[in-house]
Amino acid sequence: AIVLNQSPSSIIASQGEKVTITCRASSSISSNYLHWYQQKPGAFPKLVIYSTSYRASGVPSRFSGSGSGTSYSFTISRVEAEDVATYYCQQGSSNPYTFGAGTKLELK
Amino acid sequence: EVQLVESGGGLVQPGRSLKLSCAASGFTFSNYYMAWVRQAPKKGLEWVATISTSGSRTYYPDSVKGRFTISRDNAKSSLYLQMNSLKSEDTATYYCARHEYYGYKAFDYWGQGVMVTVSS
Secondary structure (H helix, E strand, C coil), rough: CCCEEEECCCCEEEEEEEEEEEEEECCCCCCCHHEEEECCCCCCCCCEEEEEEECCCCCCEEEEEEECCCCEEEEEEECCCCCCCCEEEEECCCCCCCCCCCEEEECC | EEEEEEECCCEEECCCCCCEEEEEEECCHHEEEEEEEEEEECCCEEEEECCCCCCCCCCCCCCCCCCCEEEHHHHEEEEEEEEEEHHHCCCEEEEEEEEECCCCCCCEEECCCCCEEECC
16 A cells, blocks of 8 residues: 655644645655645545645635655645645555545644 | 535444445536545544446455445435444544546545444
8 A cells, every 4th residue: 555654744834824745655656646635623625736736626826736756745835824724645546545644734 | 516415324333334325416426436535533534435437346445345335326326335344443434525536536525424433
């Protein structure tokens, strides 16, 4: 199984700050199959970035993604209060379809 | 608007069975692979099962293979998860999700989830 190592596990940021989350895969995956989800407290997950860098419908432009091979990143250019959530990466390259352990974003 | 509404959760004893349902609307259900993803309390996300558009192909991780069965009824736009031989570690919120399978295999829409508690 492909293991996804996310870091950091938690971030405390100020509004307006730039934050970056890293997802490292245990083996190389096509960038087509690396995705990011946002799960706000008490809510279900929501797809925000698919295929490394494409924003899902309705997702603000402050969210972006990049990467290739085994190293991927997710960035919020200017954090807003509504971005408080846990963020997960996920790979669709091979069965079992695995998720990273999550990164919890809190506001200072 | 895509809507996925799960039902059937609850408290069940170890070793017993439970069947979850998911009612889909807002899209052509029969055109999409569907999946179940779970989340243990205060834990991360774990993919549980995926089913093809016709139901002829199913996929599971080793953690549930042989105990869980995913199925669908395209006429009713409904997805199911039959869970047998339940263990305490199956305690989780179970999400129904649309599985975009032809392109990039992301879970592009999710339901609100249903809680399953396995305890004596």
